[in-house]
Amino acid sequence: MATRLSTAATAALMALLATTATARDYSGREKLRAQSAQFRREVIQVASGVYVAVGYSASNVVLIQGADGSIIVDTATDPTAARAIVEAFGTRLRRPVRAIVYTHSHPDHTGGARVFAGDDAPDIYAHELFAKATPDAGRAGREGGDQFGMSLPAAQFINAGVQAEFGRVVPPTRDGYLPPTRTFGGEALSVSIAGVRVQLLYTPGETPDTIAVWLPDARVLMPGDNFFRAFPNVAPIRGSRLRNPEAWVASLDRVISLVPERVVPSHTRPVLGAAAATATLTAYRDGLKSIVEQTLDGIRKGERPDELVAHVKLPPALAAHPFLQEFYGGLEWTVRGIYADQVGWFDGNATKLLPLSEKDRATRQVALIGGVDGVIERGRAALTARDFTWAAELADYVLVNDGAHAEARRLKAAALTELAERQVNAIARNYYLTTAQFLLKDLPPR
Ligand SMILES: [Zn+2]
Numbered sequence: 505m506a507t508r509l510s511t512a513a514t515a516a517l518m519a520l521l522a523t524t525a526t527a528r529d530y531s532g533r534e535k536l537r538a539q540s541a542q543f544r545r546e547v548i549q550v551a552s553g554v555y556v557a558v559g560y561s562a563s564n565v566v567l568i569q570g571a572d573g574s575i576i577v578d579t580a581t582d583p584t585a586a587r588a589i590v591e592a593f594g595t596r597l598r599r600p601v602r603a604i605v606y607t608h609s610h611p612d613h614t615g616g617a618r619v620f621a622g623d624d625a626p627d628i629y630a631h632e633l634f635a636k637a638t639p640d641a642g643r644a645g646r647e648g649g650d651q652f653g654m655s656l657p658a659a660q661f662i663n664a665g666v667q668a669e670f671g672r673v674v675p676p677t678r679d680g681y682l683p684p685t686r687t688f689g690g691e692a693l694s695v696s697i698a699g700v701r702v703q704l705l706y707t708p709g710e711t712p713d714t715i716a717v718w719l720p721d722a723r724v725l726m727p728g729d730n731f732f733r734a735f736p737n738v739a740p741i742r743g744s745r746l747r748n749p750e751a752w753v754a755s756l757d758r759v760i761s762l763v764p765e766r767v768v769p770s771h772t773r774p775v776l777g778a779a780a781a782t783a784t785l786t787a788y789r790d791g792l793k794s795i796v797e798q799t800l801d802g803i804r805k806g807e808r809p810d811e812l813v814a815h816v817k818l819p820p821a822l823a824a825h826p827f828l829q830e831f832y833g834g835l836e837w838t839v840r841g842i843y844a845d846q847v848g849w850f851d852g853n854a855t856k857l858l859p860l861s862e863k864d865r866a867t868r869q870v871a872l873i874g875g876v877d878g879v880i881e882r883g884r885a886a887l888t889a890r891d892f893t894w895a896a897e898l899a900d901y902v903l904v905n906d907g908a909h910a911e912a913r914r915l916k917a918a919a920l921t922e923l924a925e926r927q928v929n930a931i932a933r934n935y936y937l938t939t940a941q942f943l944l945k946d947l948p949p950r
Contacts, residue, residue: 528890532928536662539831539930542733542772543668547592550766550774551722553700557592561585562612562667563770565620566726567593568719570698573602573624577717577726578770579616581670583680586616600624602698606684607728607770608711609637612670617682629693630684631706633713648942651742653934660937665832665930666734666771707755710736710747716759725764725781730755731788733772733826737833738792739841741931746845749796749838756789784827791828794819795835799842808851809843830929866904876902876909883915887922895919910947917943 545559553569561580568575574597580586590597601624606614609630617628652670653661664670693704703718709730717726730736730752738749765778767785775784798816813836822828843851850856860868873879883898899916902909917940924936 529926532926533662533933535829535928536665536831536930536933539665539734539829540663540668542666543663545592547596548774550768550776551719551724554719554722554724554766554768555593555596556768556774557589558773559668560589560592561616562664562670563610564768565589565616566717566768567597568700568702569596569598570602570700573600573698574598575603575605575697575700575702576601576620576626577605578607578613578728579604579620579680581612582615582674582677583619584674586619586680589616590619601626603702604628604682605702605704605715605717606630606634607717607726608714609634610711610729611676611678611681612667613728613770614681615676615678616680618680621682627697628682628685629695629704629715630687631704631713631715632687632689634684634687637711637713647939648945649935649939651740651931651935653930653938655941656934656937662933663930664934666729666732705758707758708748709752709755712748714755716755718759718762718764723763723765723778725759725762725767726770727759727767727785728770730759731767731785731827732769732832734832735828735830735835735838736788736792737931738838739833741837741935746841749792749842753789753793753796756785756792760785760789787822787825788827791818791822791825794822795838796842799839800846803843803846806852808853809840810851812839812843832930834929834932862904866901869901870905873898873901876906876912880911880915883912883919887915887918890922892919892922892926896923913943913947914950916940 543559547555547557549555555567557565557567563578563580565580566577568577580589599622601620601622603626604617604620606629652664652672654671661669661672688704691706695702695704701720703720705716705718707714707716707727707730710728714728714730716728716730736752738747738752740747760782763778764781766774766776767781768774775781795816795818799812802812802816816835816839817823818828818835870876870879873882879898879901883895886895886898896916896919899912899919902912903916906912920936920940924933924940927933927936
């Protein structure tokens with residue numbers, strides 16, 4: 505984990521940034537700031553006897569009141585967050601808790617179960633694939649980056665896209681986790697819990713073990729992480745496999761066909777009202793489906809990833825839809841992820857069948873440009889010209905063979921910081937900024 509910026513390093517970075525251009529487009533950052541309103545702490549009544557606690561944890565917790573007890577859907581990140589939610593629910597949480605439902609296995613949905621269970625020994629429901637869920641491979645911290653921005657100073661951190669934060673205040677812990685006691689296979693499980701009819705529907709999407717929770721009487725849908733106010737994270741950068749986008753679209757089809765009147769996602773605020781629920785779920789499905797179809801079409805025509813990302817976009821009618829903005833998942837990452845999944849790692853260019861090593865290529869690039877000093881000079885010029893990705897790439901030509909080169913580290917950190925400040929995508933912002941912080945660590949002041 506990268507450590508916080510030293511004061512000297514911050515001052516050095518600020519001085520460097522001050523020398524760059526003054527005209528800046530920070531509209532992405534401002535949109536991401538506005539997204540934080542989605543995590544304002546509130547217990548929202550969704551329907552008679554159904555409440556959702558938003559903003560108390562990385563994920564929402566839903567309380568369903570029954571005749572002789574309660575049902576809890578998802579359990580927050582950790583016991584500290586779960587206790588805050590129990591307090592916020594107050595007397596609305598009628599003991600005993602008869603059942604807990606996990607929409608999927610991610611830690612921010614399963615880490616507070618012990619607190620909600622108390623001494624009530626509830627049944628704990630999940631899909632049978634829950635047990636087969638594999639943790640992400642742990643690439644999140646490589647190169648000093650981190651999509652959640654856990655080590656960023658408060659002044660730089662905005663949010664984590666679909667959550668206020670994950671693991672920043674309370675380190676992730678599994679102390680509050682309880683394993684499922686009632687799993688099901690196949691497409692659905694219908695049960696009656698505390699007098700409430702509940703249907704659990706197998707809806708793979710963000711994870712292969714995702715279930716949607718459907719209350720047919722109140723017409724409330726809880727789609728887990730298959731739907732929220734941000735483009736879905738189909739191809740995560742953190743070390744997961746592609747999340748099957750065709751299965752995801754089919755799962756959205758399935759929940760749309762229920763005609764819900766209230767949709768309560770596990771992140772961001774609920775959508776209330778039949779018309780809004782159907783329109784929003786449909787737009788979400790159509791947006792994802794269009795990206796998948798355009799990408800597969802292009803692949804069939806023989807297009808390479810760089811060609812695909814140049815033209816695969818949301819349809820104009822959906823481009824500005826508030827639920828399809830790239831606060832969390834990225835369109836370009838989705839396209840590249842689908843390509844790799846469908847076609848493999850090779851982009852079709854024979855030169856890249858057995859390419860030069862990156863060290864070899866960097867040595868030759870540096871020589872072409874006129875030596876290390878020339879590369880740094882051009883990198884600074886690129887920074888001034890607001891050509892930030894190129895500036896970072898020039899720094900890489902030096903860093904590949906000399907990772908300790910102070911000026912190259914400063915150059916790359918400045919370029920990544922500028923890129924971060926223009927991002928609407930929280931994952932990219934947090935990863936850029938924590939990498940920059942890592943690059944400036946232990947550098948002497950200039
Ligand atoms: Zn989640």
